[in-house]
Amino acid sequence: MEAHIYSSLTLPCSVIAIGAFDGVHRGHQEVIKQAVKRGEFLNAPSLVYTFDPPPRVYFQGAHMLSSIHEKLPKLENLGVDHVVFAHFDHVYAQLSAGDFINTLSKLNPLEIIVGEDFRFGKNREGDIHLLKKYFPVRVIEPVCCSIGNRISSTRIRQLLSKGEVQSSNSLLGWPAGD
Structure with missing residues (x-):
């Protein structure tokens, strides 16, 4: 797996999973696994496009939940070929949805895979419908835990704040220490 800084990479083709992927929890893993699987099927490198820090942390x-150094081995374990880290700061936060689409164009995506709540660009002005105007997009339905609740980084943070480490680890889906 190769790691890259935002805008330092161009590819002849790719299958891209986009998201903050904070914690690389079970829901994130599904998005990423689909990108890897589709990349193999389309004979294109899989790529994770993510943010450091995650936008929710910044704003x-x-x-x-996980630093770059903690994310990298998890992404590699999932079989990702490339990961692009965009440094999320006040400059990056000002990028328009169009600027983000132009950045993705450099990666020549055959398909983009996102969760159903994906938003992008300044003030979250871009959404899945806009993304679909430029690229083939596959939307992954939320992954739920055994009692039917949606797995999310926010929910994991809430569990951790209550000291419910075992429950949060179950949602993360990684063995303790990973």
Whole structure:
């Protein structure tokens, strides 16, 4: 797996999973696994496009579940060929939805895979419908836990704040220490 900084990569083709992927929890893993699987099927490298820090951490001061150094081995374990880290700061936060689409164009995506709540660009102005105007997009339905609740980084943070480490680890889906 190769890691890249935002805008330093161009590819002849790719299958891209986009998201903050904070914690690389079971829901994130499904999005990423689909990108790897589709990349293999289409004979194209799989790529994870993610943000450091995650936007929720930057804007809301949320607790970060995993650093870049913690994400990299997890992404590699999932079989990703490339990962692009966009440094999320005040400059990046000003990029328009069109700028983001132009950045993705350099990666020549055969398909983009996202979760159903994916938004992008300044003030979250871009959505799945806009993305579909430029690229083939596959939307992955939410992954739920055994009692039917949606798995999310926000929910994992809430569990951790209550000291429910075992429950949060179950949603993350990684063995303790990974």
